């Protein structure tokens with residue numbers, strides 16, 4: 001392992017991120033803020049939803065934006081760099097095992113995912129107004145946040161190395177959209193009880209554990225999947241996605 | 256101390272069709288039925304190619320499109336896994352000791368692959384940083400190379416808007432940033448204007464004088480002739496001929512090639528042409544005749560006479576002096592330019 005090379009590759013990604021800072025912030029913020037405003041403000045004020053819905057919504061918004069930011073932040077550049085511009089080739093020739101480049105991408109994606117969580121939560125909290133968050137489980141919360149960040153970045157690595165440039169549209173409509181809708185972000189998992197089959201099926205969706213885990217630690221009074229189960233599931237999915245992502249990366253990087 | 260490059264019995268079979276934009280014409284698919292009746296593609300890109308590039312030499316791989324040049328460079332630079340065979344950069348096995356091998360090499364790929372999110376100067380400086388070169392040093396070397404490659408004026412612009420020639424120059428500068436012992440250049444002058452090509456040739460020669468080994472590929476024989484100490488001619492993934500440009504040219508029977516065309520089939524003419532003084536080989540196909548001889552123009556009157564004696568009329572003559580082009584034609588019956 002060659003730290004200088006690894007650090008230089010991180011520095012490159014940080015430099016590019018700094019250059020695209022404003023569009024990136026807008027991209028991260030806009031969608032969650034719109035959701036927060038429409039569901040948390042418009043719907044609750046008009047009485048179409050109970051005010052307590054805000055407590056369900058906030059952790060879900062955080063989960064969606066962390067997961068989406070991590071996936072997009074890793075997958076989109078990878079798809080382009082491998083196929084269209086091939087600009088990744090210079091780094092594949094750097095004096096370091098190529099797997100470390102994939103690890104670097106995952107680390108960069110985790111940072112983006114964490115940053116989006118750190119920005120979206122206070123912003124959503126301000127828009128919603130007086131949602132009571134619990135920080136009694138700070139450690140559990142931190143563990144879950146890290147696992148979610150890794151989940152999203154490793155998922156981005158896997159998708160980015162499996163999807164071709166022409167299939168990006170399909171990625172959105174066939175993978176990401178159902179994932180968000182069935183991710184228990186806008187409703188707790190327990191509310192699927194009247195659809196027993198669906199309730200079992202959505203358990204393959206990693207976003208479910210992210211939403212439920214954040215709910216379980218930030219607003220523990222809302223019904224949620226047990227935090228221990230969430231941590232175990234997230235850890236298992238993290239390991240699986242990292243391994244699968246590395247395999248896909250190797251396949252892309254060498255012919 | 257210079258570093259050599261060795262390849263032994265390299266064989267590469269691609270199992271998927273080339274990616275859409277791979278940009279190499281003339282590939283041949285063989286559809287093979289797999290055990291489960293599934294359609295499989297097998298493209299034999301290299302078929303037992305061995306090379307021994309000496310430390311400190313400029314070595315050329317010459318061959319038409321699809322010959323396997325880029326695949327060879329890919330294997331030697333860790334980017335392509337050989338189906339069989341091994342390769343070494345100096346003492347390091349390219350596949351087993353990738354990191355050590357990568358430290359010794361600089362690579363200019365055939366297709367531009369510059370980092371579009373960076374400026375020209377940043378591209379060079381980040382590249383050096385990947386190789387662990389300190390800030391002061393990399394700033395200095397980047398400025399030097401930008402100047403050398405006449406890119407200083409555009410150094411702080413994003414490379415997205417660069418012309419093909421500028422991108423190519425920057426790619427070469429980038430490959431030199433960490434001062435590699437072996438420099439690979441895959442078709443470095445394709446698409447360059449004549450002036451830039453001369454600049455490039457100068458730069459390659461100068462880099463070589465500093466004791467570096469250079470392996471370049473080209474399908475341009477003048478370039479191979481002008482730059483290389485030794486040349487390997489490859490076609491269909493196989494080595495056809497190997498030697499210095501002078502030796503290779505001397506190995507063509509006769510040296511001169513006269514490509515003749517007659518108004519009708521020329522089969523009856525071959526015997527008479529073979530008997531002419533200085534003619535060493537005659538190949539007839541329909542109305543066309545390839546004639547190898549030790550002289551060019553002076554032979555023309557004799558050919559016309561021989562032709563009219565056989566009742567044939569000569570309608571076109573093309574004479575070429577001893578060249579690598581003729582050598583390729585002699586070995587394969589095809590022109591490099593095809």
Ligand SMILES: Nc1ncnc2c1ncn2[C@@H]1O[C@H](COP(=O)(O)OP(=O)(O)O)[C@@H](O)[C@H]1O
Pocket residue numbers: 255269270271272273274277279281282283298299300318319320321322323324325326327
């Ligand atoms: N990544 C790839 N996948 C499948 N086939 C390839 C790939 N790269 C090259 N080929 C095929 O291998 C053969 C040799 O190509 P290449 O090495 O690019 O030759 P050259 O550089 O001499 O033009 C061609 O038939 C080409 O189509």
Ligand SMILES: [Mg+2]
Pocket residue numbers: 279321324325326365441442
């Ligand atoms: Mg090529």
